[in-house]
Amino acid sequence: MTDDAPAEPASGIDVPADGMPLRLGSLRRRIRRTADLSQRDLAGALGIAASMVAQVETGARDLPATVLARAATLAGLRLGLLDASGREVGGMTPDAVRDRRGRLFPAHLDVRHGDEGWWHGDERYSRTPPWYTFDRGRPLRDGFRQATGTPADHQLPRPGDSPDDRARARRLAAVARQRERRAPRGTERRWGALLVLTCRCPAACDGLLFSDEELSAGRRAVPHVDDCRCRCDIA
Template sequence: MGSLLRRIRRRGDLSQRELARLLGISAAAIGQAESGRRDLPARVLCRAAALAGLRVTLADRSGTEVPGMAPDAVRDAAGRRYPAHLDTRFGDLGWWHGEQRYSRERPWYTFDRVREVRDESRRFTGTPDGHLVAGPADSPAERTRSRARAAAEAREDLRRRRRAARAPPRHRLSVPV
């Protein structure tokens, strides 16, 4: 933290007092953070970086910047965010009860709490980068219609291929004159 604050002050040409005044904190807080005796809240560090024309980012081991999770990711029916460590999925995939069992509507989105289930899914499909982002056709009813259309198209394609396989070959014979 200390070396970062010193870099910020160097780039911004700011003394500890000037930086503290601009951030609305005490000069002692800046001094203590630079010496490693205390931390600064992330918001304060981000504001300090912005004053020097810098920004705080997350980077992976290779140094590639990693963006934050999408702010418009799906939420539950009460408007709450889903837990960040869980993988969201459509509620009509792998739903475990029949229509006759519950009178509740199926959720549009859900997640699996059981780590073994998540790990198995991630083994096959990889770990998603973030949560799903809601789309206009994400309702369970629209997804059912979409799957029905895709199935009908697949059946029609199969019929065409079977007809083509049964049809006698069309050969044109040309006889030299």
């Protein structure tokens, strides 16, 4: 059951057309009937005054959601959120990405990686890029939603989300694209009339692309280790 009950009343429950409090009062009466509890019994189980239960059922006052949830549990029921079609909607995941202080991001905003078009300007040279960020301006956020859709939830943290890991992945992807475009010598083979190019460089050659050591001019131009037999042009 839910405070945002469907427009159509449940069978056997009268729903006045002129007020939500009375409709909720009838649902709370349904809780008592299902649980077989008097107003005094329900009040005792919830730790509230019996007069409060009476006022709630007549629409004179309301119950906090936590108390209402406890009352529903006594009847073997539970509260839920329903969409326009009557399907139950779950809460947002507590395992989503968080900011540097361990806080969840604002629920109404969309979270993305910190290096996706946000980290710009001179400050990028003096500040550490965040792993995740969001756009405060609704027009920009709505533009992303129009182009890619509205995410159902905030993203979950995954290995490789750090800016350094993502930058390395982009470099490796660029190297792979270069190898696909360029023709390595001595490694050609044909599949019918189609020329298929392959690279047989050892992994140590890739390490030279991101090496912190001083490289010779030749290795900077075409980085290969001495025992590489492929020697393809990936510069």
